[in-house]
Amino acid sequence: MVLLSATASVLVGTVLVVLIVAVTGQRDAARSAFRSQEALTAGNQVEKSLITIENGLRGFVASGSRSRERFLQPATRALAAYPRDLGRLERLVADDPGQQQRVDQIAVAIDDYVRLWAQPLIELAKTRPAAARSVVVTNGGRERLDQIGREFAALFAREREVIRLREDRAEQRSARAIGFGAGGLVLVLLIATGVTVYLRRAVVRPVVTVAEATGRLASGELSARVPIERHDELGDLARGFNAMADSLEQHRAELERSNAELKRSNAELDQFASVTSHDLQAPLTTISMYAELIERRHGADLNGGMALVDGIRTATQEARTLIRDLLEYSRAGRRPLMLEEVPAGELVGRALEALAGPIAAAHADVTVDALPVVTADRASVTRVFQNLVGNAIKFTADRTPEVAIGAERNGRMWRFWVRDNGIGMEPEDAERIFVPFKRLHGEEAYPGTGIGLAICERIVGQHGGRIWVTSRPGAGSEFSFTLPAAEA
Amino acid sequence: MRRLLLAVVGGLVLALALAACGGADDSGGPATRASGDEPAPLRMGTKNFPEAVLLGELYSQALQAKGVRVVLKPNVGSSEIIHEALTGGALDIYPEYIGVLLSEVANDRSRPSDPRAAYRAADAFEERQGFTLLGMTPFSDSNAIAVTPRFAREHGIRTIADLGRVPGRVRIGAPPEFATRFEGLVGLRQRYGLRNLRTTPLMIGRQYRALDSGRVDAAAVFTTDGQLSGKRYVLLEDPRGVFGTQHVAPVVSRKALRDHGPQLAATADAVSRRLTARAMRRMNAEVVLEGREPRAVADEFLRRAKLK
Numbered sequence: 001m002v003l004l005s006a007t008a009s010v011l012v013g014t015v016l017v018v019l020i021v022a023v024t025g026q027r028d029a030a031r032s033a034f035r036s037q038e039a040l041t042a043g044n045q046v047e048k049s050l051i052t053i054e055n056g057l058r059g060f061v062a063s064g065s066r067s068r069e070r071f072l073q074p075a076t077r078a079l080a081a082y083p084r085d086l087g088r089l090e091r092l093v094a095d096d097p098g099q100q101q102r103v104d105q106i107a108v109a110i111d112d113y114v115r116l117w118a119q120p121l122i123e124l125a126k127t128r129p130a131a132a133r134s135v136v137v138t139n140g141g142r143e144r145l146d147q148i149g150r151e152f153a154a155l156f157a158r159e160r161e162v163i164r165l166r167e168d169r170a171e172q173r174s175a176r177a178i179g180f181g182a183g184g185l186v187l188v189l190l191i192a193t194g195v196t197v198y199l200r201r202a203v204v205r206p207v208v209t210v211a212e213a214t215g216r217l218a219s220g221e222l223s224a225r226v227p228i229e230r231h232d233e234l235g236d237l238a239r240g241f242n243a244m245a246d247s248l249e250q251h252r253a254e255l256e257r258s259n260a261e262l263k264r265s266n267a268e269l270d271q272f273a274s275v276t277s278h279d280l281q282a283p284l285t286t287i288s289m290y291a292e293l294i295e296r297r298h299g300a301d302l303n304g305g306m307a308l309v310d311g312i313r314t315a316t317q318e319a320r321t322l323i324r325d326l327l328e329y330s331r332a333g334r335r336p337l338m339l340e341e342v343p344a345g346e347l348v349g350r351a352l353e354a355l356a357g358p359i360a361a362a363h364a365d366v367t368v369d370a371l372p373v374v375t376a377d378r379a380s381v382t383r384v385f386q387n388l389v390g391n392a393i394k395f396t397a398d399r400t401p402e403v404a405i406g407a408e409r410n411g412r413m414w415r416f417w418v419r420d421n422g423i424g425m426e427p428e429d430a431e432r433i434f435v436p437f438k439r440l441h442g443e444e445a446y447p448g449t450g451i452g453l454a455i456c457e458r459i460v461g462q463h464g465g466r467i468w469v470t471s472r473p474g475a476g477s478e479f480s481f482t483l484p485a486a487e488a
Numbered sequence: 489m490r491r492l493l494l495a496v497v498g499g500l501v502l503a504l505a506l507a508a509c510g511g512a513d514d515s516g517g518p519a520t521r522a523s524g525d526e527p528a529p530l531r532m533g534t535k536n537f538p539e540a541v542l543l544g545e546l547y548s549q550a551l552q553a554k555g556v557r558v559v560l561k562p563n564v565g566s567s568e569i570i571h572e573a574l575t576g577g578a579l580d581i582y583p584e585y586i587g588v589l590l591s592e593v594a595n596d597r598s599r600p601s602d603p604r605a606a607y608r609a610a611d612a613f614e615e616r617q618g619f620t621l622l623g624m625t626p627f628s629d630s631n632a633i634a635v636t637p638r639f640a641r642e643h644g645i646r647t648i649a650d651l652g653r654v655p656g657r658v659r660i661g662a663p664p665e666f667a668t669r670f671e672g673l674v675g676l677r678q679r680y681g682l683r684n685l686r687t688t689p690l691m692i693g694r695q696y697r698a699l700d701s702g703r704v705d706a707a708a709v710f711t712t713d714g715q716l717s718g719k720r721y722v723l724l725e726d727p728r729g730v731f732g733t734q735h736v737a738p739v740v741s742r743k744a745l746r747d748h749g750p751q752l753a754a755t756a757d758a759v760s761r762r763l764t765a766r767a768m769r770r771m772n773a774e775v776v777l778e779g780r781e782p783r784a785v786a787d788e789f790l791r792r793a794k795l796k
Contacts, residue, residue, distance in 0.1 A: 116533065116564045116579070120572030130668045131568045131592075137664035137689050140536065140565045 008188050015184035022177030029170030032095075036163045039092035039099075042085045043152055043159075049082035050110065050148060053118055054141050061125045061132045072122070079114065086110065093155075096162060102155045106148060113144040206234040210241050222249040270330040277323040277330070284323070288316040325451040329436055332458040337377040341486040344371035344416065347378060348405055351385035355393070362401050364393045369406035372414050373486040380459040381483065385418070387452040388479050392420035394446055397474070413465060413482040421476040430469045456481070527747035529557040533564040533573060533582040537663075537692035538775050538782065539629060539712060539768065543583040545786035547738060550759045553796040556748055562782075566665045567592050571739075575617060580744035585629060586610045586621075587732030589739070591670045603628065603733045614739055622738040623757035627765040629712040631671050631731040633660070634721040639705060647725040649680050651706065661688045661695040661704035672708065675730035693776060696721070710734075712765060714773025736763070755795075762793045 056075025060068050086107055093099035117140055125132035209226050216224035225245060226238040291312040299306060348368055352359065359366060366389065374381075385405070392403045404419045425433070425440060432438050436454035439446075453467075460467045465482035530551065534544030541562045548558040561579065564570045571593045573579050586606050590596040594613040600606040603624070611621040633648055640646070643654045651658050666672035667687045676682050688704050695707035696715045709716065709723075711734075716723065738756050745752060771789060774780045790796035 112561055112564075112578075115576065116561060116573045117569065119576050119578065120565070120569045123572045123576060124568050128568070131665065134665045134668040135566055135568050138536065138566065138691075140563075140569065143563075 008191050011184045011188050011191070015181045015188075018177040018180045018184070022174040022181075025170045025173045025177075029166045032166050033163045035092055036159045036166075039089055039159055040156055042089040042092060043155060045085040046082050046089060046106075046110070047149065047152055049078040049085065050113065050145055052078040053082075053114070054145055057118055057121055057141065058136060061121060061129070061136045064129065075118075079118070082110070093159070099155060099158060099162070102151065102158065106151045106155065109144065109148045109151060113141065113148060117141045117144055202230075203234065206230065206238065210237055213241060213245070217245055217248070222252060270333060273326050273330045274334075277327045280323050281320065284316050284320050288313060288320070291316065322449055325449045325455075329451050329455050329458065332380070332455045333462065337380065337462055339375050339377055341373055341375055342378055342381075343373050344376075344381075344407065344414075344483075347376070347382045348385050350382045351389060354382075354386055355389055358390065358393055362393045362396065364396075364401035364403060366403045367405070369404075371405070371407050371416075372409070374414055374483045375486050376463060376483055377459075380462070384456045384459050384481065387456050388418040391452065391479075392418055392422060392477075394448070395422040395441075395477075396420075397423050409485065410482065412485055414485050415480050415482050417478050417480045419476065419478045424471045424473045424475050424477050425469075426473055427471070430471060433469065434467065526557070529559045530744055530748060530752070531559050531561060531578070531580045533561045533570050533579040535567065535570055535582070535584075536563040536565050537710075539710065539772050540583065542771055542775055542782045542786060543736060543763075545782045546759050546763070546790065547581075547583060547756055549783075549786050550790055550795045551752065551755050553790070554751055554755045556752060556755070566663070568665060574619070574739060574741070581738050581740040583736050583738045585734040585736055586624065587630065587734040588669075588671060589613070591675075591732065592665075597670055599729050599732050601729060601733075603735050606733060607735065607737065610737070619739050619741055620745060620753075622740060622753050623760045625736040625760045625763040625768075627712060627763050627768045628733045628735045629710045629765075629768065630734045632709055632711050632726070633706050633724045634699065634709045634716070635706045635724065636699060637719070637722050640722045640724075645722075645724065647727055648676065648682075648730070649727065650724070652680065652682050652684065654684065654705070657684050657686050658682075658706055659686050659688050659704045660706045660708060661690045661698040662708035663692050664689040666708050671731055679728040679730050712768045712772055714769055714775075714777050717769060717773060736760070759790075759795060762789075762795070 053075045056071050056073070056078070059071030060075065063071060086103075090100070090103050090107070093103050121132055121135065121141070124135065206226075206229075213224045213226045222245060225242050228235055228238045228242070230238075291309050294302070295306065295309050295313075302309065345368065348371060352366060352368075358364075389403055389405070393401045399421060402421045405417070406419075407414050407416045429440055433440065434453050434457045437450045438454075439448070439450040457467050460481045460483070463483055465484065467479070467481040469477055469479050471477035532544060532548050532551075534540045544560050544562050548560045551558050564573055564579070564582070567584065567588045570579070570582055571584070571589075574582060584593075586603070587599075589610045590606060590613070591599070594610065596609060596613070598609070600609060607621065607624050614621050633651075635645060643650070645651065645654070660666070660673075662672065667689070668674065670678070673685060673687055676685060688698065690698055690704075690707075695704065695709060696713075698704045699707045699721070706724075707721075709721075711723070715721065737760065740752070740756075767789065771785050774785045775782050787796065
């Protein structure tokens with residue numbers, strides 16, 4: 001980056017220098033053009049002086065009058081004036097050897113004209129006017145002036161050419177400089193573009209890549225990775241990202257593995273419970289039968305032993321109940337559901353029918369709101385209602401039980417509730433009650449195996465819903481569960 | 489990447505530097521100047537006709553061969569002008585015709601018939617002016633009047649005096665100064681009493697063609713003119729001696745003589761001695777009729793004469 005900025009600075013500086021050179025060149029060309037113009041002026045002045053001299057001379061020689069001296073006055077002035085212009089011309093062309101040589105030649109020719117023609121002729125005219133007149137006819141002066149004129153023409157042509165060449169060269173140089181300047185600017189632009197592209201590639205793109213990968217990762221694509229191409233901070237960023245993704249993926253794999261393990265052991269447990277309870281039933285039946293035979297055949301002989309037989313029978317009954325509940329629980333999770341669209345009110349009605357005895361005995365007051373049609377397995381959901389209503393009239397305080405059943409739409413689910421005015425429970429117990437065989441109270445206070453709510457949870461879960469309770473001790477409980485609404 | 493960039497930048501800077509320096513002008517070398525001890529170059533003038541220019545080449549080349557630096561100024565003008573230039577100090581030396589020098593510059597109308605007498609008179613005149621006359625040539629290029637043989641026959645003309653018998657005007661083609669010279673119209677009128685002469689001013693050398701075409705009846709010529717080699721023209725006799733002998737001698741300033749030493753006079757005299765009428769007529773013909781460069785003709789002659 002430092003090198004690039006340095007390069008750009010050097011380029012800009014160079015472009016400036018070139019432009020300055022070009023401007024200086026133009027200025028020099030203008031100056032030299034002005035110089036050449038001055039040289040032309042000086043040369044013209046000299047030529048004019050010579051013509052003045054020649055004309056004055058001829059007038060002076062040709063005139064026979066006494067006042068002929070007047071012809072000589074402009075010639076004399078011109079004779080005095082031309083060396084100054086000639087000197088100026090010599091100085092102005094001093095920088096061009098070729099022109100200098102031409103001016104030297106012209107100076108010699110002029111000197112010859114003046115000293116070998118003009119001055120001798122004037123002297124001759126003063127002493128021998130007639131001879132001077134005859135000599136003038138030879139046009140010696142005109143010839144010399146014509147020659148000088150030709151030399152001046154060559155000088156001027158060359159000077160004009162020099163002007164043109166200098167201008168051309170200055171123009172060429174400035175064109176070249178402008179070309180170089182433009183080229184330099186283009187190069188600066190290219191470098192700037194290069195820097196931009198470099199920044200994009202080097203900084204922006206990797207960051208964007210990481211951001212995109214993060215998005216993919218967030219949307220669950222744990223295999224998202226960033227290629228590591230660099231060894232700087234951006235490389236560190238990519239490496240960090242990849243490490244994070246690796247760790248996430250690993251954790252999820254572990255979770256999935258343990259999930260599968262849990263499922264498998266649950267299924268084994270269910271299998272075990274089912275098999276065990278089924279196999280236990282036969283001996284229990286036998287025990288119970290034997291107890292009955294003892295009572296029937298030897299009841300009279302037992303005396304006080306009858307109480308023992310009763311104990312056996314009661315325990316056996318309890319064991320059979322337990323086993324039945326356990327079987328039901330294990331089946332609840334495994335039996336395939338027979339789903340159909342069914343009015344929930346019908347299921348509630350069937351449950352209340354089954355509970356008619358206990359409800360009557362408790363003088364319970366059960367109210368049912370209008371209930372919707374749901375997609376459900378009739379027997380299972382009836383069982384849920386039966387369990388919940390049964391609990392509601394079982395766990396009562398000394399009050400008359402009041403049970404309210406209702407439902408409300410909640411998205412694509414319906415929430416059903418069974419509300420009572422019973423004993424309620426501590427909030428921390430609200431979770432535990434759904435655990436199999438978990439009881440909050442002793443068997444003596446409220447009979448039951450404690451499997452009911454666990455079965456309810458399995459059934460609701462199998463339907464894709466969930467079950468929970470909100471309650472406070474002594475303020476009654478509200479059991480809620482959700483079921484999918486029937487397809488519209 | 490970096491190396492490439494460096495190369496590009498380096499190249500660019502170099503190119504710019506070259507572009508900036510490319511326009512430098514080369515300056516001329518120092519002007520060469522003569523050392524202080526050497527005398528100023530000898531400024532030699534010549535009169536304004538081919539023979540005079542040829543003489544200038546002969547004298548100047550011989551002197552240069554001896555190491556004398558000479559600046560030759562050919563075609564300065566007629567005697568009237570060139571002698572003014574000499575006395576005015578614009579020239580140091582020029583070859584002059586002694587007869588013209590006497591008659592037109594010294595204004596001496598004695599017309600000495602003896603070339604030595606004429607030379608002495610001319611030398612005496614120049615000495616008074618501050619000049620010296622160097623050695624005289626064997627050849628004499630006198631002025632003369634030429635006519636065509638037909639014209640001579642027609643009017644029975646043999647001498648200049650016979651021109652008076654020609655009816656009507658006689659047109660003489662001559663250089664302009666002829667009209668005002670004693671060795672010209674002035675002398676012809678004075679000595680021969682000719683009143684019917686009219687001059688037609690012509691550049692020296694053009695008069696032969698004018699004569700051929702009949703534009704003029706007679707022409708003022710030089711006796712060494714190459715055109716006179718054959719029998720195409722008749723030179724009229726000059727019994728009353730208007731046209732003097734015209735041997736040539738360089739007129740030189742005493743200062744130049746001092747500056748350049750005895751070598752100057754010795755070399756010029758050596759050249760003069762070789763210039764016979766035959767040699768001059770031949771060289772004139774080469775220049776005027778064959779169109780050769782006077783410089784080359786002089787060079788050839790000097791080499792053959794071992795003067796160069």
